[in-house]
Amino acid sequence: MYKIPLLSFLLIIFALVLPSIVSAKTPSIPILMYHYIQSSPAHSSLFVSPQNFASQMAYLADNGFTPISLDTLYAINQNLVFPPQKPIVITFDDGYIDFYTNAFPILRRYNFNSTVFVITGFVGRPPYLSWNNIEELNRTGLVSFQSHSVNHKSLTSLVFAKITQELTESKSVLGLKLGHPVNFIAYPFGQSDPRVASIASRAGYSGGLTTIYGKSHGNSFSIPRIRISGFDSLAAFAAKIN
Numbered sequence: 001m002y003k004i005p006l007l008s009f010l011l012i013i014f015a016l017v018l019p020s021i022v023s024a025k026t027p028s029i030p031i032l033m034y035h036y037i038q039s040s041p042a043h044s045s046l047f048v049s050p051q052n053f054a055s056q057m058a059y060l061a062d063n064g065f066t067p068i069s070l071d072t073l074y075a076i077n078q079n080l081v082f083p084p085q086k087p088i089v090i091t092f093d094d095g096y097i098d099f100y101t102n103a104f105p106i107l108r109r110y111n112f113n114s115t116v117f118v119i120t121g122f123v124g125r126p127p128y129l130s131w132n133n134i135e136e137l138n139r140t141g142l143v144s145f146q147s148h149s150v151n152h153k154s155l156t157s158l159v160f161a162k163i164t165q166e167l168t169e170s171k172s173v174l175g176l177k178l179g180h181p182v183n184f185i186a187y188p189f190g191q192s193d194p195r196v197a198s199i200a201s202r203a204g205y206s207g208g209l210t211t212i213y214g215k216s217h218g219n220s221f222s223i224p225r226i227r228i229s230g231f232d233s234l235a236a237f238a239a240k241i242n
């Protein structure tokens with residue numbers, strides 16, 4: 001007699017609790033996207049001054065954010081680890097030398113984890129990091145290097161074999177140099193489509209990052225990021241991540 005009301009009651013409770021379980025599995029986590037950390041020679045939004053970058057990192061530290069790697073983000077989204085307090089991912093595209101000279105000294109001050117997307121075919125030529133720089137930064141355990149292709153071509157405009165080469169060669173070259181797997185690709189110019197995403201998945205990547213604006217909501221091959229502009233005030237920076 002009481003079985004049916006009890007079952008209905010349990011179903012209602014389950015329906016109420018389920019959405020919070022699902023959302024706990026895929027928390028909304030900001031992934032910051034930077035390019036150059038230096039004063040802009042041409043008043044470009046891609047250049048964040050070292051002074052502004054230092055203020056932004058101080059803001060993260062003062063407000064209890066925990067910078068994590070993309071591998072940790074993946075594990076959080078798979079429900080394999082609990083998220084730390086206010087997780088955030090700090091990424092740098094292209095692998096410019098100013099990451100070594102300007103950004104890393106500030107990041108190290110706070111013991112902040114960061115991710116650099118390297119164009120493997122450009123390593124060692126100005127204004128990019130050298131393999132020596134990359135290996136030295138890798139040894140600190142604070143910087144995670146991931147793929148940004150071999151030649152920084154728009155992958156959506158290439159034929160199948162060329163896309164495969166851009167994805168697999170950059171992954172294996174970096175993996176050999178670093179001594180650990182490279183699991184993420186940031187698409188050059190943020191350009192991807194279902195064909196590129198499926199080749200990336202078959203090449204063994206765990207995820208792909210775009211330049212689409214937004215916070216990350218789970219593992220995918222079209223992960224959005226939050227572009228930090230050289231023109232952002234500290235208030236604008238704070239508004240973007242909160």
Ligand SMILES: [Zn+2]
Nearest residue numbers: 093094188189
């Ligand atoms: Zn790029």
